[in-house]
Amino acid sequence: MTNIAEAQLIALDWGTTSARAYLMGCDGSIMAERSASLGIMHVAAKAKEQSLALDVAFAQALTELCGEWMENYPLVPVVACGMIGSQQGWVEATYRTVPADLAASEFELVSVEIAPGRRMHIIPGVLDLKKLPDVMRGEETQILGAVELSDNNFDSELEQLFLLPGTHSKWAKVQGRTITEFSTSMTGETFALLSTQSILSNLIEPTVSVCWNAFECGVQVSHSSDGAADLMLTAFSARTLVLTGRLQQTEVSDYLSGLMIGAEIRSVIGAWDGTVLPPLTICGNKELSTRYKRALKIFGITEVRELQGTAPRGVWAVACALGLLQTSTV
């Protein structure tokens, strides 16, 4: 079986709500891919419900996700990133602090026994101990994957900016493979709350497609002098523009989305304070990437690279750097 000889790594991106597994070949290519709603939150809920020990529940979830691969490839290393390494996860992987060389070879990963004689290694998150500290778990591995995919002429001096939009958007400054600083914006979570639970939610009429005009109108507001005020003040306009007949109810959701993504971008760019922004890469799903790309254009940032699914590539890079990959002599 050539497949057995080829498989080199089981890479996991194990987050709060979902878990993704990748079976990777000797060149870092993805041979197979699985995902399930087996994030640590769901596993913890199931453990509680069934009175299971948490580590038993995590072991069951892992088997459910990729037990077949583990059986077929008993010698292939298993390496995970994400919230699985948090206090609420399987075993805690203490944060590395910035500046954090993501592919440092001397770094030791924490590991947990997943089967007799077999361990899963967990990549730690990163902590930025600035005045208002910041943390990430999983995103650092996506960023590393994105750096690896950047180009073939790797430049250890090259400064880049990475944006990972989502529930908690991350903006990270990276030099070579080293994260030097980063910030989190609770944009996705706040949008979900305001658009489903606040006074604005009553006004929202769902649509089948994105109202780009409304979205860009929201971004424009955050880009304008009105956007100097906090979102708590500008967001009320999603209501008053409807009351005054200037916005349709079908446009409210995208207007609010534009307002919020615009406020996030304004904050991050404002912190740069006139200096030239390093080249920017967005790592995220296509729809969110498109929103941010359109919004960034309004802020004058037109050169943006987009990448999807960089996590397995990052796990691969860590496994390589730490010598976890078997020489292909099976």
Added chain:
Amino acid sequence: MTNIAEAQLIALDWGTTSARAYLMGCDGSIMAERSASLGIMHVAAKAKEQSLALDVAFAQALTELCGEWMENYPLVPVVACGMIGSQQGWVEATYRTVPADLAASEFELVSVEIAPGRRMHIIPGVLDLKKLPDVMRGEETQILGAVELSDNNFDSELEQLFLLPGTHSKWAKVQGRTITEFSTSMTGETFALLSTQSILSNLIEPTVSVCWNAFECGVQVSHSSDGAADLMLTAFSARTLVLTGRLQQTEVSDYLSGLMIGAEIRSVIGAWDGTVLPPLTICGNKELSTRYKRALKIFGITEVRELQGTAPRGVWAVACALGLLQTSTV
């Protein structure tokens, strides 16, 4: 019965969640006061539940709240302010636009029949048709009441600033009795959502008393250069400061409260852009007023007047201006 001779007005502050009624004497003094959870939201829910017409449900609510006064004082006018005059209320009172002279004598109130031959007059809200429009209903009457209580030497040229903190905080600039412009901050509602439904809520351990240190620490952050970023970015620190052992879980709620009130104040003061702030009055409940007063101090604003329960005084002023009050010859 001297009381019958004295009663001059039944004033109502009828909002979204609660309704308050005041029986007022000939000098504008409050003879009696009632309040109940009979806000328009609750009345609408009851109407739906019991398959009642909405106007029947409102009439029942009014009777429940102050039917006894209405019976005892059949000639006394009934005047209301607040969301009862909204599209979702009993009858819609079209907004007046800024600049709005709150006690203009030529203004006609909308009214609704509350008993055979008897009508309730409703004070309209105010609309600010700026680029991001703004609306208020009820607050304009509280502001008028506050102006009336300001001092005995009423100055029609005096510019004042009024803050009405709450679910949707209002900041209004007033000249004499005329509202010239205003803004809304969704601070209270956003705080409720973030502190009960977001990732931050898991960290919050309730306390019996306010942690003023944590509160002021939050305000300081919003006042500092870090506060230039939107709340969506700074709010994540309520989590990371706990993770890094710099904040206790019992302090998270007040830290977040300080952060948010600070962000609101920063936005409003920022819009003033260096010009001297007019004298400021806070109209709101004691606890909220105290929070804002402490936060304003950190922003260098130390002279703040506090007033509570100004709505009936505002209704009284409107009733006077429009000649609704009977000459006391009963």
